Amino acid sequence: MASNPANNNIPDIVIGRLPVYLRALNRLTQEGEEVTSSHELGRRLGISSAQIRKDLSHFGGFGKQGTGYQIAYLEEKLRQVLQVDREWKVALIGAGDLGNAIGNYRGFTDRGFHIACIFDADEEKIGATVGGLTVQPMAEIESTIRERGIQVAMIAVPAEHAQAVTETLVDAGIKAILNYAPINLDVSKRDDVHVQYIDPVLHLQRMTYYLKG
Amino acid sequence: MASNPANNNIPDIVIGRLPVYLRALNRLTQEGEEVTSSHELGRRLGISSAQIRKDLSHFGGFGKQGTGYQIAYLEEKLRQVLQVDREWKVALIGAGDLGNAIGNYRGFTDRGFHIACIFDADEEKIGATVGGLTVQPMAEIESTIRERGIQVAMIAVPAEHAQAVTETLVDAGIKAILNYAPINLDVSKRDDVHVQYIDPVLHLQRMTYYLKG
DNA sequence: ATGGGTCTGTGCTTGATTGCACAAATGGGA
DNA sequence: TCCCATTTGTGCAATCAAGCACAGACCCAT
Numbered sequence: 267m268a269s270n271p272a273n274n275n276i277p278d279i280v281i282g283r284l285p286v287y288l289r290a291l292n293r294l295t296q297e298g299e300e301v302t303s304s305h306e307l308g309r310r311l312g313i314s315s316a317q318i319r320k321d322l323s324h325f326g327g328f329g330k331q332g333t334g335y336q337i338a339y340l341e342e343k344l345r346q347v348l349q350v351d352r353e354w355k356v357a358l359i360g361a362g363d364l365g366n367a368i369g370n371y372r373g374f375t376d377r378g379f380h381i382a383c384i385f386d387a388d389e390e391k392i393g394a395t396v397g398g399l400t401v402q403p404m405a406e407i408e409s410t411i412r413e414r415g416i417q418v419a420m421i422a423v424p425a426e427h428a429q430a431v432t433e434t435l436v437d438a439g440i441k442a443i444l445n446y447a448p449i450n451l452d453v454s455k456r457d458d459v460h461v462q463y464i465d466p467v468l469h470l471q472r473m474t475y476y477l478k479g
Numbered sequence: 480m481a482s483n484p485a486n487n488n489i490p491d492i493v494i495g496r497l498p499v500y501l502r503a504l505n506r507l508t509q510e511g512e513e514v515t516s517s518h519e520l521g522r523r524l525g526i527s528s529a530q531i532r533k534d535l536s537h538f539g540g541f542g543k544q545g546t547g548y549q550i551a552y553l554e555e556k557l558r559q560v561l562q563v564d565r566e567w568k569v570a571l572i573g574a575g576d577l578g579n580a581i582g583n584y585r586g587f588t589d590r591g592f593h594i595a596c597i598f599d600a601d602e603e604k605i606g607a608t609v610g611g612l613t614v615q616p617m618a619e620i621e622s623t624i625r626e627r628g629i630q631v632a633m634i635a636v637p638a639e640h641a642q643a644v645t646e647t648l649v650d651a652g653i654k655a656i657l658n659y660a661p662i663n664l665d666v667s668k669r670d671d672v673h674v675q676y677i678d679p680v681l682h683l684q685r686m687t688y689y690l691k692g
Numbered sequence: 693a694t695g696g697g698t699c700t701g702t703g704c705t706t707g708a709t710t711g712c713a714c715a716a717a718t719g720g721g722a
Numbered sequence: 723t724c725c726c727a728t729t730t731g732t733g734c735a736a737t738c739a740a741g742c743a744c745a746g747a748c749c750c751a752t
Contacts, residue, residue: 279739285684289661293638303699311663315699316741323701331700332748349687356683367580368679373661377680378687417690418683425506442686444679448502448586450524460689462682466581466657467590469675470569470631471498473655474562474591476673477630492709516729528729529711536731544730545718 280321284344286311287318291341303334350378357411357440359431360422361386361394361401364446368422369397379418383410387427404434411438418442425449432461493534497557499524500531504554516547563591570624570653572644573635574599574607574614577659581635582610592631596623600640617647624651631655638662645674 290310294302304315304322311318322328322340325347329335345351356379358369369384384396387404394401402410410416419440421428428447435443436453442460445451448467453459503523507515517535521528535541535553538560542548558564569592571582582597597609600617607614615623623629632653634641641660648656649666655673658664661680666672 277738281688282685284688285681286663288684289678289681290663293662305699310665312665312667314741316702316743317739319699319701320740327701329700330748331746332698332750334699347688348684349690350684354683354687363580363583367576370576374680374683377684379680379683418686420679441690442683444682444686449506450499450503452523452525454525460686462686464677464679464682465502466633466677467587467592468498468502469657469677470567470587470592470655471501471561471563471590472495473631473657473673473675474567475494475497475560477562477654490708518729527711529713529732530709532729532731533710540731542730543718544716545720545728547729 276324280324281348283313283321284348287321288341288344288348288350291337291344294337295341300337301334302337302340304329306334345378348378352378353380354378354418355380355382355414355416357382357407357416357419357435358384358396358422359386359404359407359419359435360446361388361391361396362422362424365422366396368420368446369399371397381420382414382416385410387423404431407434408438411435411440416440418444420444420446421451422446489537493537494561496526496530496534497561500534501554501557501561501563504550504557507550508554513550514547515550515553517542519547558591561591565591566593567591567631568593568595568627568629570595570620570629570632570648571597571635572599572617572620572632572648573659574601574604574609575635575637578635579609581633581659582612584610594633595627595629598623600636617644620647621651624648624653629653631657633657633659634664635659 287307290307304318307318308315328340328343358365358381361384365384369381374381381397383402384399385402385404385407386392391401392403417440419435421431421443423431425447428445428449429451432443432451432453436456436459441458444462444464446464448465451461453461500520503520517528517531520531541553541556571578571594574597578597582594587594594610594612596615597612598615598617598620599605604614605616630653632648634644634656636644638660641658641662642664645656645664645666649669649672654671657675657677659677661678664674666674
């Protein structure tokens with residue numbers, strides 16, 4: 267009973283590894299593999315095989331003793347667990363250089379996400395086209411998000427506007443925010459809103475600690 | 480003695496939080512503050528104050544009882560610890576959409592990093608200008624990196640070429656890699672090479688797990 | 693049909709990380 | 723001057739995460 271698949275007390279750190287496993291499985295599929303093992307996955311990812319088995323066992327037994335895991339089946343199951351077996355509409359806020367890059371990035375579509383609308387505060391940018399979408403004014407954020415039932419957003423505005431944008435988004439019903447602005451967002455008022463961060467400098471600074479001179 | 484500042488057995492997870500603290504301190508400075516406390520920082524970052532105090536205490540006593548931390552002083556000390564009190568030259572590999580966005584991003588310079596050169600395999604892109612730099616051919620990676628003493632690189636090439644690029648970089652003497660390609664890199668042959676990843680989809684997938692329908 | 697090699701799922705141990713709680717230090721106001 | 727409110731740095735306890743190691747299951751070759 268320790269690994270009841272319906273158990274919803276799964277550590278967040280485990281959830282965080284599942285997308286990594288999924289990415290590695292995509293890769294194996296592209297390489298033409300059909301079966302893999304916790305040992306092979308672990309070697310590729312630099313993670314112990316025991317950890318991979320234990321992580322996966324939280325959601326049920328997806329493998330077969332003596333054989334390993336059917337890649338296609340495991341991918342399907344992980345997509346179900348992560349709820350990326352569907353396509354999520356995403357709102358993009360900010361149509362500057364960064365917003366343009368995100369809007370034109372081709373890597374979202376086949377992994378469960380579709381940029382559905384884009385907003386900017388600058389009147390000169392409104393009406394322009396980014397990744398096939400027309401830039402809308404900020405005033406339309408709430409109505410658009412509500413009408414289209416969007417739950418996921420990405421913030422690509424300057425740091426000083428990110429908190430205000432966050433509050434607009436949360437009020438509009440957004441439940442998951444990926445923040446590209448180099449600033450911490452306060453969503454402590456809402457315990458059902460999730461925030462993740464993209465800040466390349468954080469990662470670089472983390473590595474320079476270990477470098478010599 | 481438990482918190483000997485010269486101790487180099489500091490957990491990686493602690494190092495990973497220091498850039499977050501530094502970013503929050505930058506922000507406080509911009510807001511005109513001069514002094515802060517572990518409690519205030521913790522509230523802003525959603526971290527317990529005890530953890531912040533303990534993390535900082537690994538490197539010495541930077542605060543004053545009853546008062547808190549002088550922001551400018553703590554920023555300086557954290558920059559020293561992370562070695563971002565200097566400017567690191569960074570090689571950028573890949574001059575496609577993503578490489579262009581990175582090359583034009585203004586957020587690196589004032590946080591310790593300077594893109595010093597950019598490379599691409601596509602002959603049509605060679606000689607073009609990205610962020611004020613001329614795109615060089617891949618064949619020049621090793622000589623350029625060696626001559627200029629570059630230790631940090633960012634990979635912005637398609638996933639299928641990322642591993643080969645990694646090996647070229649490591650052979651050229653690169654010690655820290657920030658990988659934007661959605662694939663895991665194998666650097667297990669070299670234990671002095673650090674890798675960090677930027678993959679927005681990973682963060683999105685991690686959040687959708689918690690969303691309803 | 694059977695034996696040997698392989699691999700999963702998991703109980704238990706070990707190790708790492710976080711949080712509590714308090715002594716000591718500080719500064720400002722009465 | 724002295725007291726009170728505040729805040730740091732840290733020993734200790736509690737919680738959380740990772741890894742070992744093995745029973746049971748599976749496949750394949752003979």
